[in-house]
Amino acid sequence: MPETKKRSFFSQKICRFCNDDQSKVYIDFFDIKALKPLISERGKIVPSRISGNCAKCQRILTRAIKKARNIALLPFAVEH
């Protein structure tokens, strides 16, 4: 069962933005609490294969993160 092994290694494939009633998903660019966990230590966007978000929400999310970067709420790059 290679797949289950993989699943247990990565986090569960559950989109954290999709809601049950299938209504439109909104992600605010100024809602940093929601965006912070989806940013790596370096300031990169975490890929959906790791975060488990669905493709649609990931697209909305990247747009939100890029807006937040533009207005200095999130970093473009974190230097070490």
Add this chain to the structure above:
Amino acid sequence: MRSYQSVLILKPDIDEARVAVALEKIGEFIKSNGGACLKIENWGKKRLAYRVKKNRFGIYLNLYHTLESAKVSDLENKYKLFDLIIKYMVLRLEDDELERALGKESETEEAASANGDDKAEKKTETKKDS
């Protein structure tokens, strides 16, 4: 006429009176160009994720307004020339996004007032008990 959201970052070292003056100025400009300020939020002083014009902090303002679409470039130019603003972003909002943004605060207000009522009730209850 479309609805827009402007996020402005002001210099960190100015006091609230000057923030209010700046807001008034921007509001007047929007009004004179046929728009209307729908909602103004002050997010307060925040740490910037990176340096902007040598500033590490900034005062964030968030405006929801309507404006003639031809006047947006004028507004952006105004922001650019405004010496207190160190960074700005103007976003076009779709109708559902605007509704959501405007509806949000009323909900939170209602919730807050409801909580306040609850607390008041609780207080009265405890008083009765004592």
